[in-house]
Amino acid sequence: MNKDEHLYDELCLSIYNTNRYFHHLYGYVLEKYDLSYLQYMSLLIIYKQNSVKLMDIGAELELSSNTLTPVIEKLVNKSWIIKVQSSQDRRVKVLKMSDQKVTTFERILYEIRIMRDNLIHQSGRPIEEVLRENQALNQVLKKMIQEKKRYEDEL
Numbered sequence: 001m002n003k004d005e006h007l008y009d010e011l012c013l014s015i016y017n018t019n020r021y022f023h024h025l026y027g028y029v030l031e032k033y034d035l036s037y038l039q040y041m042s043l044l045i046i047y048k049q050n051s052v053k054l055m056d057i058g059a060e061l062e063l064s065s066n067t068l069t070p071v072i073e074k075l076v077n078k079s080w081i082i083k084v085q086s087s088q089d090r091r092v093k094v095l096k097m098s099d100q101k102v103t104t105f106e107r108i109l110y111e112i113r114i115m116r117d118n119l120i121h122q123s124g125r126p127i128e129e130v131l132r133e134n135q136a137l138n139q140v141l142k143k144m145i146q147e148k149k150r151y152e153d154e155l
Contacts, residue, residue, distance in 0.1 A: 022037075023037045025115060025119075026040065026112065026115075028115075029108060029111045029112055029115065030108070033104065033108060034078065035080075035108075036071070038061075038071050039071055039074065039075055039080075040108070041061060042057050042061070042068065042071055042072065042075065043075065043080060043081070043097065043105060044109075045057050045060050045061070046081060046095055046096065046097050047097055047102075047105055047109075050096065051084070051086075051094040051095065051096045052094060052095055053086075053092065053093075053094055053095070054068055054069070054072060054095065057072075057095070072095065079098055079100070079101065080097065080098060080101050080105075081095050081096060081097055081098060081101075082095070082096055082097075082098050083095060084096055
């Protein structure tokens, strides 16, 4: 194995572990509220936009409705969100955070903000730089996936 192959394997493992570590770290906050990381991310989108359609959450998280539907149903069953008729189209349901959960969610955001600020401080790097590098890598990966998909579709 040459040096580049070895470093590439280390990069893949590092990214995999980073994802696990983030979920584990967030778990310290989210477990107290009986939320998964994906449920939290869905709630964050709803909170920021006030009301959204399922497909809006899917677009933001780059996930299919098949993946999100059970997540959203659990949040409805736990009374975190409610489904209401859209004011623009009565045939469409939008998702809103239930009024009684807003304060609780803001407490979660506060706890995560403390954790996030500590992480940024300990990393010693500007978060913008880390984010820019990560987004650039994600763009390359997405482009390669699209190319592979097009190639397979042509076969």
